[in-house]
Amino acid sequence: MAEFIYPKLIGAKLRSQLAYRTSFAVDFVSQVLAQCYELIVILVLFSQINALGGFTRDEVLLMYAFAGAAFGVADLFAGQLDNLPTYIRTGSFDVLLMRPLGTLPQIMCSDIRLRRIGRITGAIAVMIYALTHVAIDWTPAKVVLTVLTPVAGAVIYSAVWVVACSICFWIVEGREFANAVTYGSNAFTSYPINVYSRPLRWAMAYVVPGAFVAYYPSLALLGKADPLGLPGWVGWTSPLVAALAATAAGLVWRFAVRHYRGTGS
Amino acid sequence: MIEVRELRREFKVATSKGLRRNYKTVTAVDDVTFAVAAGEAVGYVGPNGAGKSTTIKMLTGILVPTSGHLRVSGVDPSKQRRDLAKRIGVVFGQRSQLWWDLPLGDSFDLLKSIYRVSAQDYKARLDECVELLGLQELLITPVRQLSLGQRMRGEITAALLHAPELLVLDEPTIGLDLESKERLREFLADINTRRGTTLLLTTHDLDDIERLCPRLMVIDHGRVLADGPLDELRAEVTPERELVIDLREPGPAPDVPGVTAVRSEANGLRHHLTFRRAETSAAQLITQVVRQVEVHDLAVVEPEIDDVVRKLYQRQVQQDAHR
Numbered sequence: 001m002a003e004f005i006y007p008k009l010i011g012a013k014l015r016s017q018l019a020y021r022t023s024f025a026v027d028f029v030s031q032v033l034a035q036c037y038e039l040i041v042i043l044v045l046f047s048q049i050n051a052l053g054g055f056t057r058d059e060v061l062l063m064y065a066f067a068g069a070a071f072g073v074a075d076l077f078a079g080q081l082d083n084l085p086t087y088i089r090t091g092s093f094d095v096l097l098m099r100p101l102g103t104l105p106q107i108m109c110s111d112i113r114l115r116r117i118g119r120i121t122g123a124i125a126v127m128i129y130a131l132t133h134v135a136i137d138w139t140p141a142k143v144v145l146t147v148l149t150p151v152a153g154a155v156i157y158s159a160v161w162v163v164a165c166s167i168c169f170w171i172v173e174g175r176e177f178a179n180a181v182t183y184g185s186n187a188f189t190s191y192p193i194n195v196y197s198r199p200l201r202w203a204m205a206y207v208v209p210g211a212f213v214a215y216y217p218s219l220a221l222l223g224k225a226d227p228l229g230l231p232g233w234v235g236w237t238s239p240l241v242a243a244l245a246a247t248a249a250g251l252v253w254r255f256a257v258r259h260y261r262g263t264g265s
Numbered sequence: 266m267i268e269v270r271e272l273r274r275e276f277k278v279a280t281s282k283g284l285r286r287n288y289k290t291v292t293a294v295d296d297v298t299f300a301v302a303a304g305e306a307v308g309y310v311g312p313n314g315a316g317k318s319t320t321i322k323m324l325t326g327i328l329v330p331t332s333g334h335l336r337v338s339g340v341d342p343s344k345q346r347r348d349l350a351k352r353i354g355v356v357f358g359q360r361s362q363l364w365w366d367l368p369l370g371d372s373f374d375l376l377k378s379i380y381r382v383s384a385q386d387y388k389a390r391l392d393e394c395v396e397l398l399g400l401q402e403l404l405i406t407p408v409r410q411l412s413l414g415q416r417m418r419g420e421i422t423a424a425l426l427h428a429p430e431l432l433v434l435d436e437p438t439i440g441l442d443l444e445s446k447e448r449l450r451e452f453l454a455d456i457n458t459r460r461g462t463t464l465l466l467t468t469h470d471l472d473d474i475e476r477l478c479p480r481l482m483v484i485d486h487g488r489v490l491a492d493g494p495l496d497e498l499r500a501e502v503t504p505e506r507e508l509v510i511d512l513r514e515p516g517p518a519p520d521v522p523g524v525t526a527v528r529s530e531a532n533g534l535r536h537h538l539t540f541r542r543a544e545t546s547a548a549q550l551i552t553q554v555v556r557q558v559e560v561h562d563l564a565v566v567e568p569e570i571d572d573v574v575r576k577l578y579q580r581q582v583q584q585d586a587h588r
Contacts (some may be wrong), residue, residue: 005378011376016366091360097327098362099379100350115327262274262329 005101006121009109017114035068035122038190059218060191062130066214067189068123071151072116078156079159080111084168085175093260104162112217116162124230136221145217145236152242153189153213154209159245160208181208189213194227201228212241257264266431266464267301267324272333274319294320295487296333303430306457306464308478308495310471310574316487317467320558321435324465325355333474338430351380354424358436361416362423363408369419372402373426380427387426394422397452414445421449425456434466438473442531450476471570483577490577495570500542503568503574508550511562519557537566 017024042064046057055063083106084107087093090188096106106215136142171177182231193201205211219226274294280287284359294316311317313371315563323335326342326349335342338352363372377387378577395401398418403411417437424432434453438446454477456462468474474481476497481498483491491498505525515533528537540550547565554560 008375008378012364012367012371014373020366028553091357094322094327095357095360095362097346098325098350098355101379102346258329261327262331 004107006109010112011061013110013112014114017112018078024101024115027113028118031115031118032122035119038064039122039126040069042046042190053263054197055192056134058130058133059222061126061220062134062221063128063192064190065123065130065185066149066153066218069127069150070213071157071186071189072123073150073154074157074161075116075119076113078107078158079113079116080107081112081161081165081174082179083107084165085172087169088172088260097261102259104250113138121133134222142221145220148239149214151215152217152238155183155242156209156213156238156245157185159242159249160210162249163252166252169256171261185210209241209245266303266305266338267299268334268335268336268467269300269324270298272297272323273331274316274323274328274333274379275331294323294330297487297489299355299482299489299492301463301465303463304457304461305480306454306478307466307480307482308474308483309465309467309484310474311467311484311490312578315485317484318435320484321465321467323431324551325353325433326350338357351427352429353431354419354429354435355426356420356424356432356434356437358417358434358439361408361420363416363419365409366407368405368407369400369411372419372423373404375424376426376507390428391422394425396454398422398448413510414441414448417441417445417449418452423451425462430463431463431465434443436469437469438468438470446470446472453518464524469558471574475570477544485578485581488581490581495573497574498577499568502573502580504541504543505539505568506542506547506553507566507568508540508547509535509564509566510538510558510560511556511557512533513561516558519554521550521553521557530566 005172021252039061042057042060045052046060050056052060084093084099087096092105094104099106131146161178164181165174165178167174167248185204185208188196188200188204193205193211196204206217216226216230216235217238218235220232225232226234267355271291272294273296275295276291280289281391282454297316299422309317317388319328323330324337324342326337326346329343336545337349340348342349362376364375373391373410376382382390395404399423400415400418400422402523403419405414406415421434421437430541432453437453440451450473453464453466455585457477459552461583463476466473466478477490481493481495482493483498491502510519512534517533518527518529518536518538521538523540524538525541526539528539529535530537538550540547551563554563557573
């Protein structure tokens with residue numbers, strides 16, 4: 001029966017969003033536009049150059065689309081964590097602690113930013129365009145990888161979100177920092193990582209495992225060797241990285257909540 | 266139901282001095298010991314910052330104690346938070362557990378799923394609350410449109426749907442008008458006596474205690490100053506009572522042995538006679554009074570509960586000073 005609770009909580013939130021239809025419509029449109037701006041940046045860039053870090057325009061668009069779809073899905077579920085400071089300040093977090101459910105799933109289901117579907121729709125459209133315009137030697141395994149990539153990417157982004165927002169348990173207004181990490185890693189992962197300087201690459205590609213959202217899976221799909229020298233099988237490890245990231249995020253969250261309740265420090 | 270031994274909670278508070286940051290330990294709850302049996306109704310009172318909320322947060326599993334022994338409904342709140350959540354109900358006067366944008370009834374439905382209440386039990390419990398609290402018309406109203414009093418009735422229903430053994434209420438009547446307060450008190454008294462639900466409530470409104478709680482606990486500076494039946498505490502800290510007499514004709518107050526102070530009103534039509542309950546009985550006093558003057562009406566007035574609590578604080582301050 002437990003598994004039916006969260007869909008119910010989500011359903012409840014969807015119904016409450018319908019209470020504010022106009023604001024929903026405005027948000028939806030602004031999300032589609034936001035996605036378009038990023039697309040325009042890439043198109044303008046490629047009107048001046050032919051390749052970025054050894055990748056063609058359509059290859060970069062593929063990475064951008066994978067990152068965009070993954071981020072959109074993550075935002076749908078984990079984006080509510082941006083409200084954590086409010087939860088802590090108003091005592092709503094205490095209410096979550098009084099229920100026989102985990103605090104993290106309760107927050108994740110506390111709101112569904114439906115307008116993010118605008119972002120996801122845009123990303124999927126670009127993904128379809130890119131997949132049909134780049135040279136991919138299709139195999140059944142690559143089809144599976146194509147489907148799994150946005151899912152694994154969403155899990156990785158969500159994990160990043162959870163870890164970054166956990167800082168709010170120590171610094172209540174830690175939201176700026178958290179957003180820098182979450183939105184920053186989205187911007188980062190939309191481009192081939194070999195174009196970045198080494199320290200930034202290390203921080204955003206491997207510590208925050210952003211490279212596994214779009215870059216490595218795209219290499220595997222395209223059958224390209226990593227300009228940075230990692231072996232080809234790395235491109236297939238995103239689901240594993242996602243599982244590790246989710247586990248790590250769960251542990252960090254638990255530690256943070258323990259700190260909040262008073263046993264942490 | 267509740268077992269607390271030498272419960273202690275400290276907080277680290279940052280004290281900034283220029284650029285240097287120091288931490289100072291503040292003890293919010295200082296070795297508190299008490300027990301509440303099943304079916305009791307206990308009022309937990311004290312000034313702001315006395316340690317009430319911290320105690321409540323530890324009892325409900327939100328905060329983990331620094332030290333001490335704690336059992337609520339048979340479980341350790343800090344270790345078995347979710348188990349505890351199924352056994353107790355909590356109402357915070359100043360925060361809501363309802364879904365703001367949804368009709369009240371939808372919130373109840375969600376809580377039914379969260380607490381896994383069977384359809385049958387849910388219907389029986391909800392129907393009872395709806396009837397006793399008059400929620401019928403409100404079930405389809407979005408929570409954000411409810412008045413404070415209506416919302417509190419919703420909050421209490423929400424906390425009772427899983428039939429908790431213990432109901433903890435933190436300032437349940439804060440901000441309510443008199444009628445709403447009375448309605449809530451009546452309902453709470455009813456579930457306490459009829460269903461045997463144990464009640465623990467904090468309040469600033471001492472009428473809540475007078476009306477609901479045979480037992481009172483007073484806390485200040487993290488320590489329990491007094492714990493016992495309201496009547497006993499009253500007898501102990503305010504040994505004086507008052508006999509108020511209204512005369513038929515204005516006149517001087519009767520001179521009766523045992524009276525320690527006299528205050529007259531309305532040009533001598535009404536007199537307040539103070540006497541000590543341990544030395545003089547009200548019956549003795551009345552017998553003597555009616556012998557001397559012609560009395561139109563009379564009443565024995567107990568000291569206000571506010572006075573009792575204030576005296577308890579004063580007594581503690583004096584004891585601390587002697588130490």
